[in-house]
Amino acid sequence: MSSTATTSPPRVVVIGLGGTIAMTSSNGGGVMPALSAQQLVDAVPGLVATGIQIEVVDFRRRPGASLTFGDITELANATTNVLVQGAAGVVVTQGTDTIEETAYLLDLLHRRPEPLVVTGAMRNPTLAGADGPANLLAAIQTAASPAAREQGCLVVLADEIHAARWVTKTHSTSGAAFRSPDTGPLGYVLEGATRMLTRVPYRLTVPAPRPAEHATVGLHTVTLDDNPALLDVIGAHVDGLVIAGFGVGHVPEPLVNTLTALAGRIPVVLASRTSAGPTLTHTYGFPGSEQDLLNRGLIPAGWLHPYKARILLHALLAAKAKPQDIATAVATAGGLSEPTAWPWPTPTNADNQPEASPDA
Numbered sequence: 409m410s411s412t413a414t415t416s417p418p419r420v421v422v423i424g425l426g427g428t429i430a431m432t433s434s435n436g437g438g439v440m441p442a443l444s445a446q447q448l449v450d451a452v453p454g455l456v457a458t459g460i461q462i463e464v465v466d467f468r469r470r471p472g473a474s475l476t477f478g479d480i481t482e483l484a485n486a487t488t489n490v491l492v493q494g495a496a497g498v499v500v501t502q503g504t505d506t507i508e509e510t511a512y513l514l515d516l517l518h519r520r521p522e523p524l525v526v527t528g529a530m531r532n533p534t535l536a537g538a539d540g541p542a543n544l545l546a547a548i549q550t551a552a553s554p555a556a557r558e559q560g561c562l563v564v565l566a567d568e569i570h571a572a573r574w575v576t577k578t579h580s581t582s583g584a585a586f587r588s589p590d591t592g593p594l595g596y597v598l599e600g601a602t603r604m605l606t607r608v609p610y611r612l613t614v615p616a617p618r619p620a621e622h623a624t625v626g627l628h629t630v631t632l633d634d635n636p637a638l639l640d641v642i643g644a645h646v647d648g649l650v651i652a653g654f655g656v657g658h659v660p661e662p663l664v665n666t667l668t669a670l671a672g673r674i675p676v677v678l679a680s681r682t683s684a685g686p687t688l689t690h691t692y693g694f695p696g697s698e699q700d701l702l703n704r705g706l707i708p709a710g711w712l713h714p715y716k717a718r719i720l721l722h723a724l725l726a727a728k729a730k731p732q733d734i735a736t737a738v739a740t741a742g743g744l745s746e747p748t749a750w751p752w753p754t755p756t757n758a759d760n761q762p763e764a765s766p767d768a
C-alpha cells in the first residue's frame with residue numbers, strides 16, 4: 409500500500425533537468441538552462457496555497473536536445489527511490505524538444521503506481537506569457553492526485569494530461585504544442601483539480617537495462633524516390649532500426665532488398681511517417697508494401713509513432729531481450745497483439761515484485 413493513504417499533506421518531488429522552463433539570459437543573448445528546480449518552484453503563484461509539500465532535486469541542467477538514454481535511465485531509478493520513500497508523486501521538468509521520447513522511456517521503466525509527470529515550457533521565463541509556472545503547478549497538482557495513479561508516465565502542459573505513450577510535440581512554438589493525435593488527452597487540470605476523462609487501458613514496462621549494454625538504434629524516414637545508399641550506410645552502424653514508411657507502412661521498391669538483408673541481421677521496425685494512425689498488416693501486396701515487408705521479417709509498429717518505436721526498441725536491446733520477445737513486444741505496444749502477449753509482468757501484477765530478468 410502506498411503512504412498516500414495517510415492524512416498528512418501529499419509530498420511531491422520536483423526533479424529539474426533544464427529546458428526552456430529553466431532558461432534565462434544573463435547578458436541579453438540567447439537563453440540557456442540556468443534556473444534551479446527550487447527557483448522554478450518559487451516562481452509558481454498559488455503553489456503554497458495548495459498545501460502540497462514540495463521537495464526539489466537538481467538532476468541535470470541541459471537543453472532537451474542533449475539528454476541521453478543514460479540520463480533518463482538514471483532518472484527512472486531516482487524516481488523509484490523517492491516514491492519508495494513515500495512521495496505521492498514525481499514531477500520532472502525538462503526541455504519540450506524531447507519530452508515525447510523521454511516520457512515514453514520513463515513510462516516503460518516506471519513500475520510504481522504513483523504518478524510520474526513530465527512538464528516543460530514553450531515560452532522561457534524572460535518572455536511575456538511564460539507558461540512554465542502554470543505548467544509546473546498543473547503538473548504538481550496531477551502528481552499529488554490519487555486520480556492520476558496507475559497511469560504510468562503522464563505529460564502535463566497547457567492544463568492537459570496526456571499519456572506518455574501517445575503524446576507528441578506537434579508545433580515548434582505554440583503553447584498548445586502537445587497533442588495525442590490518436591486518442592486525445594486523458595484529462596485536464598481544472599480549477600486546481602485533476603479531472604481524468606479516460607484512463608490508460610493497460611501499462612507495459614520493460615526489464616531494466618543491462619548496465620554495460622550500449623545499443624544504437626537508427627531511424628530512417630523514407631522519402632520520395634529514396635535509394636538504398638543511405639540505408640546501407642546506416643545499417644552498418646546500428647543494432648536496430650526503425651523505418652518511418654509512407655502511409656500504412658510502404659517504402660520505394662529499390663529499398664526492399666536492403667531492408668530484407670537488414671531484417672535478417674538486426675530488428676527492423678516498420679512504422680508510419682504520418683503523424684497519426686497505424687501501420688497495416690495485410691492490405692497492400694506490391695513490392696515495398698506493408699505486407700511484403702512484414703513477410704520479409706520487418707516488425708510492425710502498429711499505432712506506435714516512429715520516435716516511440718525507436719525508444720522501445722532501444723529499451724528492449726538495452727535489456728538484452730530475445731529477438732522473438734522484441735517482435736512480440738513491439739507488436740503489443742503498437743496495439744496489434746493483446747496486452748496478455750507482453751513478454752514480461754505488467755505493473756498491475758508486478759508492483760513491488762523484483763525486476764524480471766529478460767532471460768526469464
Ligand code: ASP
Pocket residue numbers: 426427428429470471472473502503504505506528529530
Ligand atoms: N524548446 C525547448 C523547450 O521547450 C528547448 C529544450 O528542449 O531544451 O524546452
